[in-house]
Amino acid sequence: MARTAPKVERLADEGEAMTDALAAVLSVAEEKGTVTWSDVSDDITSGEWGRLIESGLLVDADGEGFVVDDPEGVHEALEEADAAPAEDDDDGSWSTWDKLAGLATLGLFAGYSLTSVRDAIGGVIDIALGPLAETVPFYVVILVLAVFTGSTSSILQDQLMDMSGMGDHQEKMQDLKERREAAKERGDDEALDRLEEEQMELMTDQMGMFKQQFRPMVWIMLINIPIFLWLYWMVFGAGMSLEAPVVTFPILGDVGSWQEGAAGPLQAWILWYFLCSLSFTQIIRKALNVETTPTGS
Template identity: 85%
Template sequence: MARTAPKVDRLADEGEAMTDALATVLSVAEEKGTVTWSDVSDDLTSGEWGRLIESGLLIDADGEGFVVDDPEGVREALEESDPEPAEDDDDGGWSTWDKLAGLATLGLFAGYSLTSVRDAIGGVIDIGLGPLAEILPFYVVILVLAVFTGTTSSILQDQLMDMDGMQDSQEQIKDIQNRLEDAKERGDDEAVERIEQEQMEAMTEQMGSMFAMFRPMVWIMLINIPVFLWIYWMVFGTGMTVEAPVMTFPILGEVQSWQEGVAGPMQAWIVWYFLCSISFTQIIRKALNVETSPTAS
């Protein structure tokens, strides 16, 4: 069954004692067909026995004991389970390079307020993009850059965001809530206390997963901010002039200057960049089948 491996993994996260208990129950069930508490009471605690039932891996066999649900899947999951803790858990999956990228991104933000930083970044980027701006109309250059940033953003999100892990985390929370409701309905106070503790731990892990979602954003901004600052530098910092009209916007009509406000305080160059970026990013994500949120189970 597709849900067996995540259930075994959650037991493995609780410690080696739980996987040993599951292995013991599996062995007895395969030997005798069913397993009862008296069969394993010498090897398991009552808490471990109850936890196996709550997990859904041990199910009632019509009053004749219990059987292991999907024994083959349980056996494979036990063999594949890794008892070693993940090295990056404390940092939400952030490597040293991710942290350095984050610091560099914070430094790039200074370009929005400090002219000297913006001019330095614009001058360096212009070495590569300057020839392009001489060949193509500026609105086409912005279009090309919007496609570039949309493509890199989509690829980085696809490669750095753990959608499977986020989906597993959501399913785990839902499973815990269902087991908690069942325990409350049958009045099992001991199980309620144990499941509530498990719920708190799962919520803590989910917070770590949410922190890891910012990891691709750091790399995206590391690429997008210099591009955006170069466009700003071209429009304001180099005295660039474009013969009027600059271009014709849908609904808004002809725009005489890239600095002209076309949507309240939003200037023409910003509006054109975001229109291109949003439109092409959606197309690119569809083409590359990039998911930016967990799929519904």
């Protein structure tokens, strides 16, 4: 049923008429062994008949009519479709909290260009992180914060993004592409018109997917930007004694200060943060089994 269920789900997405048509065809096929258009022409439309053939659920029986591919799987998928509760029309819209987080994030961006905002944010965050900076070396502070931001980013992505839904959407787009090519080869203009309408619906769904992808980014930046601004405030505005060699980078060797360019214009503290963040984020995602790529059902 692995391949059957997604096909039935796609038909169900097109409306109850398609699942009713599939049920009618399945009933005749189970009774007679095969089914022809004349057997069901009074119950379904020619468009629905053609769509069932396009879906691959109805296959040619060597010129003796058609048979339902994997009838048991179709039965189970139809029962699941009937039992499934009606889903809310989720177009990826943001909640009030998401919008407030977005506005707060935009405000935090001002800290990158306005010294007064950066100093204010740095001073507030220093209440919590200052004791850590006084206890351990600064490179350890950056390491700890990189692990923290990597963990929160991974968890937020896992909780706020529906990777399986995105995978299903990609499968539908690929299936639509294959059906369009098949319809063009046989010159079926009616099917092409129907597929054009289906493509427009999928494009609307895709816009909702894009909005959903940006949703966790807002919350991630709401956490990461203040921490990043605090690091900037520490390096350039807190008067710390950071002139001694801070860390030995592979290939680059010792860097004279955190403000010094370690890789072109990329300063040492930024390079160290990104190295720690990229490394530990991958480990955290593996440990927590966080999915960051679309997966199908």
